[in-house]
Amino acid sequence: MDVMFSQEDLAFRDEVRAFFSAEFDPALAKERQGGQGADYKSAIVKWQKKLHAKGWIAPGWPTEYGGTGWSVTQKFIFETERGAAGIPDVVPFGLKMVAPVIYTFGNEEQKAKFLPRILSSEDWWCQGYSEPGAGSDLAALNTTADYAGENYIVNGRKIWTTLAQYADWIFCLVRTSKEVRKQQGISFLLIDMKSPGITVKPIVTIDGKHSLNEVLFEDVEVPVENLIGEQDKGWTYAKALLAHERTGMADVADSKRSFAALKARASDEVNGGVAMIEDPVFQMRLSDIEMELMALEYTELRVYASMAAGGMPGPESSLLKIKGTEIVQAIQELQLQLAAYYGSALPAASEHDVLGHEYAAEARSSYMYGRAATIYGGSNEVQRNVIAKMVLGV
Amino acid sequence: MNFEYSEEQTMIKDSVERFVREEYGFDVRRQIIASDDGYSREYWAKFAELGWLSIPFAEQYGGYGGSVDDVAAIMEALGKGNVVEPFVPTVLMFGGLLAHSGNEALMSAYIPRIIAGKCLGAFAYLERQSRFEMTDIATTARSEKDKLIINGEKTVVLNATNADSLVVAVRTGGEQFDRRGISLIVVDTDTPGVEVTGYAMMDGQRAANIKFVDVAVAKDCLLGALDEGMDVVDKMVPEALLALCAQAQGVMETLNETTVNYTKTRNQFGVPISSFQVLQHRMVDNFMAAEQARSMLYRGLCAFGSGSVETEYERSRSLHALKAVVAKSSKLIGEEAIQIHGGMGMTDELDVGHFVKRLMTINTMFGDGDYHQKAFNRLSYQSAS
Numbered sequence: 001m002d003v004m005f006s007q008e009d010l011a012f013r014d015e016v017r018a019f020f021s022a023e024f025d026p027a028l029a030k031e032r033q034g035g036q037g038a039d040y041k042s043a044i045v046k047w048q049k050k051l052h053a054k055g056w057i058a059p060g061w062p063t064e065y066g067g068t069g070w071s072v073t074q075k076f077i078f079e080t081e082r083g084a085a086g087i088p089d090v091v092p093f094g095l096k097m098v099a100p101v102i103y104t105f106g107n108e109e110q111k112a113k114f115l116p117r118i119l120s121s122e123d124w125w126c127q128g129y130s131e132p133g134a135g136s137d138l139a140a141l142n143t144t145a146d147y148a149g150e151n152y153i154v155n156g157r158k159i160w161t162t163l164a165q166y167a168d169w170i171f172c173l174v175r176t177s178k179e180v181r182k183q184q185g186i187s188f189l190l191i192d193m194k195s196p197g198i199t200v201k202p203i204v205t206i207d208g209k210h211s212l213n214e215v216l217f218e219d220v221e222v223p224v225e226n227l228i229g230e231q232d233k234g235w236t237y238a239k240a241l242l243a244h245e246r247t248g249m250a251d252v253a254d255s256k257r258s259f260a261a262l263k264a265r266a267s268d269e270v271n272g273g274v275a276m277i278e279d280p281v282f283q284m285r286l287s288d289i290e291m292e293l294m295a296l297e298y299t300e301l302r303v304y305a306s307m308a309a310g311g312m313p314g315p316e317s318s319l320l321k322i323k324g325t326e327i328v329q330a331i332q333e334l335q336l337q338l339a340a341y342y343g344s345a346l347p348a349a350s351e352h353d354v355l356g357h358e359y360a361a362e363a364r365s366s367y368m369y370g371r372a373a374t375i376y377g378g379s380n381e382v383q384r385n386v387i388a389k390m391v392l393g394v
Numbered sequence: 395m396n397f398e399y400s401e402e403q404t405m406i407k408d409s410v411e412r413f414v415r416e417e418y419g420f421d422v423r424r425q426i427i428a429s430d431d432g433y434s435r436e437y438w439a440k441f442a443e444l445g446w447l448s449i450p451f452a453e454q455y456g457g458y459g460g461s462v463d464d465v466a467a468i469m470e471a472l473g474k475g476n477v478v479e480p481f482v483p484t485v486l487m488f489g490g491l492l493a494h495s496g497n498e499a500l501m502s503a504y505i506p507r508i509i510a511g512k513c514l515g516a517f518a519y520l521e522r523q524s525r526f527e528m529t530d531i532a533t534t535a536r537s538e539k540d541k542l543i544i545n546g547e548k549t550v551v552l553n554a555t556n557a558d559s560l561v562v563a564v565r566t567g568g569e570q571f572d573r574r575g576i577s578l579i580v581v582d583t584d585t586p587g588v589e590v591t592g593y594a595m596m597d598g599q600r601a602a603n604i605k606f607v608d609v610a611v612a613k614d615c616l617l618g619a620l621d622e623g624m625d626v627v628d629k630m631v632p633e634a635l636l637a638l639c640a641q642a643q644g645v646m647e648t649l650n651e652t653t654v655n656y657t658k659t660r661n662q663f664g665v666p667i668s669s670f671q672v673l674q675h676r677m678v679d680n681f682m683a684a685e686q687a688r689s690m691l692y693r694g695l696c697a698f699g700s701g702s703v704e705t706e707y708e709r710s711r712s713l714h715a716l717k718a719v720v721a722k723s724s725k726l727i728g729e730e731a732i733q734i735h736g737g738m739g740m741t742d743e744l745d746v747g748h749f750v751k752r753l754m755t756i757n758t759m760f761g762d763g764d765y766h767q768k769a770f771n772r773l774s775y776q777s778a779s
Contacts, residue, residue, distance in 0.1 A: 001396060001397055001398075001399070001463045001692060001695050001696055001699055002395065002396055002696055002699060002701055002702075003395055003696045004395060004701065004703075005395065073395070263775065264778070266775075267776075267777045267778040268778075275777035277775045277776065277777055278775070278776070278777050280768075280771075283771040283775050284767065284771070286771070286774075286775060287715075287718070287767050287770050287771050287774065287775075290715075290774065291690075291715040291718055291719050291767070291770070292686065292719075294690065294693060294711075294712070294715050295686040295687070295689040295690045295693070295715075295719055296686070296689070297689075297693075298397075298689035298690065298692050298693045299685060299686065299689040301395065301397065301689075302397045302689060302692065304395070305395045305396060305397050305398075306397075308395065309396075309398075315681075315685070316685045316688075316689075319681075319682045319685055319686075322682065323682065323686070381675070384674065384675045384678040384679075385671070385674070385675075387678045387681065387682075388671075388674035388675070388677065388678050391678075391681060392654050392674070392677055392678065392681060393654070393658075394654060394657060394658060394668035394669070394673075394674055394677065
């Protein structure tokens with residue numbers, strides 16, 4: 001049993017580190033943390049274009065479409081170094097969500113049309129899955145696409161659509177048949193956001209910011225060539241995508257970084273003349289998190305090691321999302337606790353303009369928005385259902 | 395990077411598991427713990443024959459030369475069977491102290507006999523007042539010519555009623571709590587002045603309080619340097635802790651499996667209770683607690699493995715965190731196993747309670763979860779200013 005990397009892997013790690021430190025502009029991390037301000041899109045696209053120029057934008061893709069050809073271990077190292085450097089992940093909707101569906105189930109025309117523009121970040125994608133009546137029970141979705149000659153006519157509402165306000169395209173699950181079992185009448189459609197009949201309505205979240213949206217479709221015409229695979233088979237494609245997404249949700253490296261920041265703040269914050277990091281109760285709260293994180297780090301390593309050895313991820317992989325998001329939230333909670341009164345104070349004019357504690361506004365908003373982590377990507381309750389069924393067999 | 399047991403380790407693990415499956419059923423175990431000895435001599439001889447007692451010892455003494463992983467592989471399997479035979483006190487504590495002592499004469503005298511199953515041992519360190527502080531030692535040994543004369547009392551010495559020999563931690567210098575001034579002495583239990591009062595632990599293990607009244611032993615029975623016994627203890631304890639946590643892993647996973655299986659067969663309201671989501675989610679939490687404990691175990695095994703490049707600081711943190719995480723996971727899993735088994739979980743005739751009591755006993759070994767979490771905190775959280 002060992003955790004050693006090979007010399008080649010260590011050399012690769014150094015190369016990744018060197019690239020990140022030379023090319024990444026920390027202002028981007030701040031921009032992202034600051035919210036989805038006006039400069040957010042251009043900043044993230046600028047960074048993604050740098051990754052693209054380096055050839056590192058899509059490690060998960062097959063090489064024929066622009067993937068890096070990295071080993072499992074190299075992908076793991078890349079992700080770990082990204083998190084450790086405080087670099088936000090790429091916006092996942094195009095690169096990690098729709099692209100695998102396109103290159104796995106799409107036709108040659110679709111691959112040629114969409115994949116290069118996803119790689120180069122020319123197109124910004126968003127995800128049209130959830131609906132007001134279809135959350136955890138996604139197959140209950142009701143947005144319809146009626147076949148009418150050369151077009152589908154799409155009507156309905158999608159909700160919780162992250163960053164749709166910037167999107168050029170949306171990939172949607174739509175109902176094309178009501179005659180069959182609810183999972184079977186669903187199709188996978190790619191829709192141009194500029195199509196007449198689409199309205200994007202902002203949803204302001206409890207952090208006071210706008211990253212979520214409602215997307216309304218009224219008699220939107222979608223050319224039939226934008227259908228992925230076969231009509232009524234969309235559920236199968238979406239499920240394959242979910243399996244693709246299952247690993248890499250633990251965010252261990254990111255959490256290690258934010259935990260280190262938390263410790264630094266706890267060392268600065270003083271109560272009754274004693275640094276919070278010296279407070280025995282606060283120390284217990286810190287170590288409750290840190291020990292879980294140390295365990296999760298090895299859980300993640302176990303998953304990668306078994307994949308690197310050519311195996312499938314074992315049952316341990318199924319807990320990555322639950323534990324990973326619980327830890328993210330626990331760190332945010334302590335961060336807000338450290339901010340004390342200042343965490344409750346809304347900034348007067350600008351987001352960064354808070355008296356006393358410059359991190360307090362961020363602590364509040366990341367805590368509030370962080371509640372979403374256990375809801376999105378399959379709520380943690382749904383994840384428990386999955387583990388109960390797939391692992392425990394109950 | 396590799397987190398699998400090797401082929402050889404898997405073979406050892408399989409052979410222990412086969413023994414547990416075929417020969418160490420719950421009824422057999424109950425008979426063993428109800429017997430006078432509290433362990434099976436026949437099985438102990440078998441363990442020796444199969445080479446299990448030789449695993450951690452150096453080849454020059456007839457050992458297998460195994461690593462912490464090798465021991466963990468065995469301990470997990472022993473945990474699955476809730477095996478009560480005194481592997482930890484004899485091989486890992488008594489034997490571990492000998493093996494780390496550097497005392498050639500004592501190692502040659504005792505280790506081959508441990509391996510052969512001819513010598514049971516124990517480590518007498520706890521005292522009434524000492525709780526988890528291993529340096530809180532009041533038992534003394536004074537020097538008289540070529541002898542050391544021991545006086546004092548040790549408590550909860552695991553396996554002492556069956557032990558042929560003990561390692562006794564005594565104060566030869568310094569004050570209470572001083573690390574320096576503690577010495578280790580090998581004492582055969584038939585030495586005059588050794589009074590053993592035996593009892594059973596709740597998990598079936600045997601233990602004893604031992605009075606030492608002017609017990610005279612030759613000075614060459616000193617293990618390690620005079621006054622520097624803690625150096626030897628500090629090498630043994632991490633290995634014993636890793637082994638105990640591996641054993642707890644076997645117990646926890648067995649409890650989880652037993653509980654899940656029970657819910658599939660227990661019908662209420664006309665359906666198996668496994669169909670209730672409230673139980674499903676709790677069993678998922680139990681599963682995750684066991685997986686996280688396994689990850690911490692691997693972290694510890696990697697940190698203390700032969701090729702490890704981990705710093706002393708990170709090793710200590712890993713070990714404290716491991717024991718603390720195992721404490722939390724085993725408390726959750728044990729309590730949930732009883733709860734989900736309902737009334738049956740309360741009965742002595744079901745193995746569940748016996749597994750839980752093993753976890754509870756392991757929790758107290760060399761410091762409970764809170765003790766180790768506090769130690770982790772001390773190492774990890776200091777003000778930068």
